[in-house]
Amino acid sequence: xxxxxxxxxxxxxxxxxxxxxxxxxxxxxxxxxxxxxxxxxxxxxxxxxxxxxxxxxxxxxxxxxxxxxxxxxxxxxxxxxxxxxxxxxxxxxxxxxxxxxxxxxxxxxxxxxxxxxxxxxxxxxxxxxxxxxxxxxxxxxxxxxxxxxxxxxxxxxxxxxxxxxxxxxxxxxxxxxxxxxxxxxxxxxxxxxxxxxxxxxxxxxxxxxxxxxxxxxxxxxxxxxxxxxxxxxxxxxxxxxxxxxxxxxxxxxxxxxxxxxxxxxxxxxxxxxxxxxxxxxxxxxxxxxxxxxxxxxxxxxxxxxxxxxxxxxxxxxxxxxxxxxxxxxxxxxxxxxxxxxxxxxxxxxxxxxxxxxxxxxxxxxxxxxxxxxxxxxxxxxxxxxxxxxx
Amino acid sequence: xxxxxxxxxxxxxxxxxxxxxxxxxxxxxxxxxxxxxxxxxxxxxxxxxxxxxxxxxxxxxxxxxxxxxxxxxxxxxxxxxxxxxxxxxxxxxxxxxxxxxxxxxxxxxxxxxxxxxxxxxxxxxxxxxxxxxxxxxxxxxxxxxxxxxxxxxxxxxxxxxxxxxxxxxxxxxxxxxxxxxxxxxxxxxxxxxxxxxxxxxxxxxxxxxxxxxxxxxxxxxxxxxxxxxxxxxxxxxxxxxxxxxxxxxxxxxxxxxxxxxxxxxxxxxxxxxxxxxxxxxxxxxxxxxxxxxxxxxxxxxxxxxxx
Numbered sequence: 001x002x003x004x005x006x007x008x009x010x011x012x013x014x015x016x017x018x019x020x021x022x023x024x025x026x027x028x029x030x031x032x033x034x035x036x037x038x039x040x041x042x043x044x045x046x047x048x049x050x051x052x053x054x055x056x057x058x059x060x061x062x063x064x065x066x067x068x069x070x071x072x073x074x075x076x077x078x079x080x081x082x083x084x085x086x087x088x089x090x091x092x093x094x095x096x097x098x099x100x101x102x103x104x105x106x107x108x109x110x111x112x113x114x115x116x117x118x119x120x121x122x123x124x125x126x127x128x129x130x131x132x133x134x135x136x137x138x139x140x141x142x143x144x145x146x147x148x149x150x151x152x153x154x155x156x157x158x159x160x161x162x163x164x165x166x167x168x169x170x171x172x173x174x175x176x177x178x179x180x181x182x183x184x185x186x187x188x189x190x191x192x193x194x195x196x197x198x199x200x201x202x203x204x205x206x207x208x209x210x211x212x213x214x215x216x217x218x219x220x221x222x223x224x225x226x227x228x229x230x231x232x233x234x235x236x237x238x239x240x241x242x243x244x245x246x247x248x249x250x251x252x253x254x255x256x257x258x259x260x261x262x263x264x265x266x267x268x269x270x271x272x273x274x275x276x277x278x279x280x281x282x283x284x285x286x287x288x289x290x291x292x293x294x295x296x297x298x299x300x301x302x303x304x305x306x307x308x309x310x311x312x313x314x315x316x317x318x319x320x321x322x323x324x325x326x327x328x329x330x331x332x333x334x335x336x337x338x339x340x341x342x343x344x345x346x347x348x349x350x351x352x353x354x355x356x357x358x359x360x361x362x363x364x365x366x367x368x369x370x371x372x373x374x375x376x377x378x379x380x381x382x383x384x385x386x387x388x389x390x
Numbered sequence: 391x392x393x394x395x396x397x398x399x400x401x402x403x404x405x406x407x408x409x410x411x412x413x414x415x416x417x418x419x420x421x422x423x424x425x426x427x428x429x430x431x432x433x434x435x436x437x438x439x440x441x442x443x444x445x446x447x448x449x450x451x452x453x454x455x456x457x458x459x460x461x462x463x464x465x466x467x468x469x470x471x472x473x474x475x476x477x478x479x480x481x482x483x484x485x486x487x488x489x490x491x492x493x494x495x496x497x498x499x500x501x502x503x504x505x506x507x508x509x510x511x512x513x514x515x516x517x518x519x520x521x522x523x524x525x526x527x528x529x530x531x532x533x534x535x536x537x538x539x540x541x542x543x544x545x546x547x548x549x550x551x552x553x554x555x556x557x558x559x560x561x562x563x564x565x566x567x568x569x570x571x572x573x574x575x576x577x578x579x580x581x582x583x584x585x586x587x588x589x590x591x592x593x594x595x596x597x598x599x600x601x602x603x604x605x606x607x608x609x610x611x612x613x614x615x616x617x618x619x620x621x622x623x624x625x626x627x628x629x630x631x632x633x634x635x636x637x638x639x640x641x642x643x644x645x646x647x648x649x650x651x652x653x654x655x656x657x658x659x660x661x662x663x664x665x666x667x668x669x670x671x672x673x674x675x676x677x678x679x680x681x682x683x684x685x686x687x688x689x690x691x692x693x694x695x696x697x
Contacts, residue, residue: 036607039508168669191652192665194673197613199604202402202534203649209529210395223509227604234514234531234603236521256511256605 023319024063025312027305028085028115030078030096030106033070036223037196039252040098040297041070044120046290047298048095051305054285060313067091071098073196075105082106086113092319093118095304098221098297100124100143100170111135116311116325120304121297123348124170125177129382132346135322137329139303139336141269142348142380143171144178146246149267149353149374150217151182154244160185163213163241165204165228167195167220175219175246181381188213199227205235215242226253233260249358251293254366261366264358269338269349270299271356271370276339293367299337310334330390342377346386350379394528399649400642405534407641408541412596413614414621414633415548416589422628422694423564424582426479427486430470430493431593431618432611438463438594439601439610440501443510452515452602459598460591467590471583479582498608509607512598537599544595545634552630561585565628565694617644620680626690635691640676647672 029048031041045068057064067089071078085091086109094110095118097103103122110117111133123142162185166172172192189211191204208216220228225248232238245266254261272283272293282302286294307329314328315321332343341351353375356368417431441462446455474493478486518533552558560581563571572578621640625632651672655664
């Protein structure tokens with residue numbers, strides 16, 4: 001009799017542990033799905049869905065459930081939604097985050113609370129430096145890196161006097177810090193505009209005309225990018241003062257900018273035509289499924305899912321093995337759209353940065369192509385402030 | 391200081407002021423005459439831009455598109471008034487705020503259903519899409535000049551309408567003393583519909599002129615609505631003249647503040663602090679102005695007579 005009870009018990013325990021091994025992988029994904037920036041969030045969600053298609057909707061044999069949450073472009077809402085994902089839905093991973101200020105507000109609700117946090121876009125300096133954490137990973141870049149590359153490009157082009165415009169929030173400040181760090185000429189003017197409220201740049205453009213610099217560099221993500229470029233052209237500056245940008249022209253606003261963006265130069269870690277095996281499949285299937293070019297936001301989101309998959313696979317779906325999953329993610333041994341790369345000690349990619357140019361493809365659609373490599377295996381400058389080593 | 395830059399910034403401030411005036415004129419009339427706080431006024435601005443974008447696509451001409459969008463806005467405003475807002479006149483202001491806030495959400499979703507989540511663009515005709523050289527080597531975007539011209543024309547027409555016609559007389563009377571107007575046997579419902587329709591056209595006009603500069607997108611009217619409220623508070627609720635003067639003041643202060651504050655602050659504090667503080671302070675300027683004016687003249691600069 002006793003033996004029978006023991007037998008049943010051990011069978012039950014075995015069953016339970018079996019079940020816990022086949023636990024569903026729960027992923028929270030916080031992005032902006034409504035308002036003017038909602039198009040970016042939709043693009044990221046589309047990329048996540050494509051990644052899941054490519055994985056057969058399973059990770060290491062386990063089912064996957066993604067909870068999409070809308071931060072409505074507001075740090076307070078982003079934090080609220082993040083808390084809900086962690087406390088109520090009990091997700092294992094929280095990904096997404098377009099905006100640096102939303103990420104900064106949400107960070108403490110995830111790291112140290114159990115789940116891993118993976119930024120699919122935002123890369124503010126603090127989380128790469130002093131606030132780096134063993135449970136935080138990035139599949140994008142640190143904010144300053146892209147514009148540091150732009151500073152190098154401007155040096156190579158012989159630009160002496162530069163005028164900078166960016167929105168006044170965490171990422172804007174990082175982007176400006178980046179280009180200021182590497183650009184060797186004079187910065188003859190700088191405007192930090194109210195974000196996201198200010199959409200009319202007439203006053204700033206008038207200042208640019210009066211200063212008459214050699215070149216203008218801007219960082220205006222999303223819908224703001226569309227506006228600054230339109231207004232730059234309406235002010236008659238387009239053919240007068242060369243215009244360089246970062247994260248301003250993307251595959252969402254290019255079909256609307258068309259000729260206004262033609263020939264525009266920008267720096268980025270990725271481009272739709274980047275020659276890696278994974279990127280070819282990603283861009284081709286994305287275009288087939290959604291009928292448009294993916295944005296860099298989409299590429300990073302695709303990588304987020306692939307990174308999570310590599311972690312879950314490494315521990316055979318045992319989601320309690322956080323150390324195992326962390327070790328797997330640190331290896332960055334997943335098929336990334338940017339090709340193979342290594343993680344720095346702060347869990348930010350050490351990767352290449354390219355100069356991209358707006359061109360027309362063979363069907364007449366506007367897209368961007370790689371012109372040249374600016375940085376090879378570049379690590380962000382905040383990594384040295386990160387105490388973590390592994 | 392550079393005089394050409396100052397002149398150009400003055401024009402920019404004027405242009406922003408004109409857009410604000412078009413919104414504020416309607417809002418101040420609706421508030422002053424109908425005693426209705428209409429938070430959804432910014433949605434009418436958005437509808438104007440969406441109508442113009444659609445009609446511009448159909449007709450291939452921005453001017454035709456804009457001309458078609460104006461009656462569409464009026465019709466939309468009148469339908470909105472008849473269906474949704476009429477029931478709110480006798481309710482408290484808090485109920486009106488709640489209901490019209492709901493209307494903002496409804497109209498945002500309505501636009502998403504019809505036009506999709508990604509915004510639209512209004513392409514300008516070639517002659518308006520560049521900049522022109524004015525006197526003393528001042529370059530100015532042609533379309534922004536058109537906005538200023540249209541705004542001044544509309545302000546003049548509104549002046550004629552309000553001060554020289556019978557409808558205008560009723561509007562003025564309504565702003566001063568609503569009860570008396572209805573006691574005298576005026577069809578106040580009809581007057582309300584006319585006023586709301588007029589407000590909708592003005593808001594739509596502002597929206598369709600802002601569309602080509604910025605983009606036509608969901609929620610585009612919400613930010614500008616807050617500044618519009620500042621304008622009508624400064625100008626005096628119910629006063630078109632007040633709205634005009636206040637809109638120009640607010641437009642000027644906002645633009646010039648944004649442009650010169652970093653340099654001015656840079657004289658007193660280090661550049662780093664000035665860079666960070668200037669955007670914050672310049673976006674506060676108009677609210678500081680509003681607080682000052684409320685302290686000195688609680689009714690605003692030009693309160694309607696008898697109010």
